[in-house]
Amino acid sequence: MVNAVACLWVPMQAFAPRLSVNGGAWASGKGRLAMRTMTTLAILLAAVAAAPASxxxxxxxxxxxxxxxxxxxxxxxxxxxxxxxxxxxxxxxxxxxxxxxxxxxxxxxxxxxxxxxxxxxxxxxxxxxxxxxxxxxxxxxxxxxxxxxxxxxxxxxxxxxx
CATH class of the missing domain: 2.60.40.3080 (Immunoglobulin-like)
Incomplete structure (x- = not known):
């Protein structure tokens, strides 16, 4: 599961600074909310990918x-x-x-x-x-x-x- 999180986290880190709404960061702290949201998403996706139905x-x-x-x-x-x-x-x-x-x-x-x-x-x-x-x-x-x-x-x- 650690590898799955790492695989999802690295690409998200690269795109996070570019995310903006109306030309500004999603939240104060230069995108802190965007990173938190993407971290949560990465963990959820990794958990789903790591646990097949079987x-x-x-x-x-x-x-x-x-x-x-x-x-x-x-x-x-x-x-x-x-x-x-x-x-x-x-x-x-x-x-x-x-x-x-x-x-x-x-x-x-x-x-x-x-x-x-x-x-x-x-x-x-x-x-x-x-x-x-x-x-x-x-x-x-x-x-x-x-x-x-x-x-x-x-x-x-x-x-x-x-």
């Missing part, structure tokens, strides 16, 4: 909402009705896969992802569409050895889990 809380008490299996690979999607954990396993250590998400008429999300040393991919997804109370998200993962797809419904309200 290392985060797994949502194990969330119900399984969709699943798929193909050629030794498995896709499981669990969620609380608003936030979902998309997990694929059996992809092979370090293998590259294409993860696609669709949600009604929104522009599809198309990512290239790499499995960890355990052959697993895990991503959180919070579906949202303006002026819609819910919808259906389609998930597909295409890897060299398998093709997985599943869909699940979502809603804006929090679902009570018994």
């Amino acid at each position: 290392a985060a809380w797994q949502g194990s008490d969330w119900p399984l909402v969709a699943q798929s299996a193909d050629n030794g690979c498995a896709l499981e999607i669990s969620g609380n009705g608003r936030i979902f954990l998309i997990e694929a396993q059996g992809l092979g250590a370090g293998s590259v896969a294409r993860l696609q998400l669709t949600n009604g008429d929104m522009t599809p999300i198309d990512w290239t992802v790499r499995a960890g040393a355990d052959g697993r991919i895990a991503r959180y997804h919070m579906p949202f569409r303006f002026s819609r109370a819910g919808g259906v998200v389609g998930v597909s993962i295409d890897a060299r050895q398998c093709a997985l797809s599943a869909s699940f419904g979502w809603q804006r309200g929090i679902r009570v889990i018994d």
